[in-house]
Amino acid sequence: MRLFGAEEIFMGYSLAKSLQVEYDELMCGKRRTFSSSHFGKHSTENCTENAKIVIKYALDTYIGWPVDVMFYRLDMNVMSMLKLVPIIKYLKIPPEYDRDRDTFYILSVVYDRYIPGKRSRTIHMYERALEGKVQKFPKEYFSGPDGRKRAIFCLQYLVNQRYPFMSSEELYAESGKPSWTAMLKESRLYPICKAQFGDPVTFLHASLPVEQRDDFVYHYMKYIHSLILAMPRKKQAEISRPTGRAAKRNILLEGSGYDNQF
Numbered sequence: 227m228r229l230f231g232a233e234e235i236f237m238g239y240s241l242a243k244s245l246q247v248e249y250d251e252l253m254c255g256k257r258r259t260f261s262s263s264h265f266g267k268h269s270t271e272n273c274t275e276n277a278k279i280v281i282k283y284a285l286d287t288y289i290g291w292p293v294d295v296m297f298y299r300l301d302m303n304v305m306s307m308l309k310l311v312p313i314i315k316y317l318k319i320p321p322e323y324d325r326d327r328d329t330f331y332i333l334s335v336v337y338d339r340y341i342p343g344k345r346s347r348t349i350h351m352y353e354r355a356l357e358g359k360v361q362k363f364p365k366e367y368f369s370g371p372d373g374r375k376r377a378i379f380c381l382q383y384l385v386n387q388r389y390p391f392m393s394s395e396e397l398y399a400e401s402g403k404p405s406w407t408a409m410l411k412e413s414r415l416y417p418i419c420k421a422q423f424g425d426p427v428t429f430l431h432a433s434l435p436v437e438q439r440d441d442f443v444y445h446y447m448k449y450i451h452s453l454i455l456a457m458p459r460k461k462q463a464e465i466s467r468p469t470g471r472a473a474k475r476n477i478l479l480e481g482s483g484y485d486n487q488f
Contacts, residue, residue, distance in 0.1 A: 241279075248264065
């Protein structure tokens, strides 16, 4: 294990102290910006660490709220008053978060607390998309293996919201219907479904927990889905909303209760 020598510890202390002094001068109006030796000439990694030092010092010294309170009360107006907005750009913010709005994630990075995982970040982005706050997903967001995982997170979230009590067998049956495809289109997942999985049934199959997957039902519903696609639109609509005797011919398989947990 590598041990830090006294010289390295002193250099780290000196850097932090230098940043703090410059920030105090910035707040007092004695300077307009940080020196280029702290921001601009260093590698991106060094600038990120320097930004974290300054933001933490500013919040602890000039605000003084407990960290847990900051997570609920801090907003960009406070960050602007503290003249911290220009250095936020040096923090590594994932595409799911807006550096000009999401102070929660900024605090998570600075204090190394409550840092959301990939699933939480994806659902955060998807919720904003459903609310109309995100018009376009980041470029390549749903591409490659990571994009496939993000798509699965989104469908799992959607299923839990809209079909919380359906069994996996019932979900398989629904996934083959035109109404399920319409739901994916309405929920902004259909283009992703086509690009990553090919069809809605496969999309659902990949999104179910391994213990709830059924290869036989999956292949059967893929076949049924292909037959439905070959039908006239009027017939497809009848399958989506069956009534009377048509309801008895519905392809819905009975299943036990669905525990709403992915």
